[in-house]
Amino acid sequence: MSGKRYRVLHRTVYVYSDAVTSSYGRAYLTPREFSGQALREHEIRVDPVPSDRSVGLDVYGNTTLYFHVTSDHRRLEVTGESVVDVERPAAASSSPPWEQARPTAGHGPLAVEFTLDLAPPEITPEIAAYAAESFEPDRPLLDAVTELNTRIHADFTYESGSTTVSTRVADVFAAREGVCQDFARLALACLRSRGLAARYVSGYLATEPPPGTERVVGADATHAWAAVWLPGESGGHWIGFDPTNDQFADERYVTLAWGRDYADVPPLRGIIYTDAQESTITVSVDVAPVEV
Numbered sequence: 179m180s181g182k183r184y185r186v187l188h189r190t191v192y193v194y195s196d197a198v199t200s201s202y203g204r205a206y207l208t209p210r211e212f213s214g215q216a217l218r219e220h221e222i223r224v225d226p227v228p229s230d231r232s233v234g235l236d237v238y239g240n241t242t243l244y245f246h247v248t249s250d251h252r253r254l255e256v257t258g259e260s261v262v263d264v265e266r267p268a269a270a271s272s273s274p275p276w277e278q279a280r281p282t283a284g285h286g287p288l289a290v291e292f293t294l295d296l297a298p299p300e301i302t303p304e305i306a307a308y309a310a311e312s313f314e315p316d317r318p319l320l321d322a323v324t325e326l327n328t329r330i331h332a333d334f335t336y337e338s339g340s341t342t343v344s345t346r347v348a349d350v351f352a353a354r355e356g357v358c359q360d361f362a363r364l365a366l367a368c369l370r371s372r373g374l375a376a377r378y379v380s381g382y383l384a385t386e387p388p389p390g391t392e393r394v395v396g397a398d399a400t401h402a403w404a405a406v407w408l409p410g411e412s413g414g415h416w417i418g419f420d421p422t423n424d425q426f427a428d429e430r431y432v433t434l435a436w437g438r439d440y441a442d443v444p445p446l447r448g449i450i451y452t453d454a455q456e457s458t459i460t461v462s463v464d465v466a467p468v469e470v
Contacts, residue, residue: 180266181214181264181266182467183218183261183263183469183470184261184264184432184467184468185259185465185466185468186209186258186261186463186464186465187259188207188257188259188445188461188463189256189257189258189461190256190257191254191255191460191461192253192254192458192459193253193459194251194252194450194452194456195455195456195457196252196452196453197251197452197453198247198251198252198450198451199248199452200246200247200248201246201247201448201451202244202245202450203224203244203245203246203447203448204244204446204448205256205258205445206241206242206380206435206443207222207256207258207434207445208222208240208241208434209262209433209434210239210436214264214265215263215264215432215433216262216263218260218261218262219259221258222243222256222258223255224245224247224257225257226247226249226254227247228245228247228248229246229248229249230244230245230246230248231246236437238435238437238442238443240434240436241435256446261468262432264429264431265429266429267427270408270417273408274318275317275319276313276317276318276319276322276372277315280293280373280374280375286375286409286414289375289414290375291438292370292375292376292438293370293373294370295370296438296439300346300347300348300363301367301370301371304351305348305367305368305371308368309367309369309372310371310372312368313326313372319374320408323369323406323419324419326368326421327365327420327425327426328424330361330365330421331361331421332424333354334355334361334364335354336355336356337355340357341355341357341360343440343444347363347367350363350364351364357422358401358403358420358422361421362378362379362402362404362420362422363440365404366404366438369404369406374406375406376405376406377405377416377436377437377438378404378437378438378439378440378442378443379402379403379404379405379418379427379435379436380401380435381400381401381431381432381433382401382431382432382463383401383423383432383465384398384430384431384465384467398464399461401420403419403422403431405427
């Protein structure tokens with residue numbers, strides 16, 4: 179296999195100050211299967227054991243788990259464990275001028291939805307002007323995306339805790355700081371301002387410790403990046419790129435799910451019924467290489 183195999187352990191623990199009588203959850207914790215990524219093993223464990231659970235596909239083909247815990251509890255733990263093979267994507271030798279990469283109803287119809295802005299809108303005149311600096315007329319698409327990727331990496335500071343999942347892209351742009359989800363969403367707004375198809379990708383980035391040091395289990399985190407649609411045979415294909423690290427996605431990137439925005443594919447969301455006034459959440463992620 180021209181790639182890597184990983185064992186992924188993603189654990190989320192909620193602790194409440196009073197009993198929760200009912201907890202509904204939806205988890206996007208099942209890695210996708212597609213050309214370049216194969217799921218070898220997978221399990222999602224929920225504690226307390228749900229009285230009801232079901233697995234299905236959303237509109238984008240992502241696998242989701244729904245569960246309902248009806249026993250009283252003050253602690254809820256959701257753990258996803260997977261073994262995934264990831265191959266290195268084939269490098270694109272060339273790309274058309276970006277203007278020719280805009281999908282239409284007759285050319286890349288499944289990608290058209292990913293050109294649309296969100297509601298409320300995320301594309302502002304300032305973001306459109308920022309994107310335009312990289313998308314000069316007739317410039318090859320991947321050249322423009324490469325430059326945009328580098329500019330976001332250079333112009334914005336990674337600052338953990340500086341934003342929340344509800345922070346608007348315009349606010350990230352003004353503050354010039356955020357986290358990987360913010361930088362991916364900014365890249366999407368930039369591409370869509372040019373009429374290009376761009377999707378949000380949720381997953382993991384395998385990281386290796388410095389030479390001579392041991393891996394720290396649970397120290398990794400979920401990651402997010404963007405993907406741009408490149409026209410071609412069989413409906414074209416998507417190329418992932420990561421503004422947080424100024425690189426294109428390779429065999430170190432494990433894909434969980436994709437959609438138009440973070441809100442489409444959060445790793446875990448839910449609704450609880452409780453009188454608790456306080457709660458804490460602890461998330462640990464470990465992406466460990468496995469010998470093939």
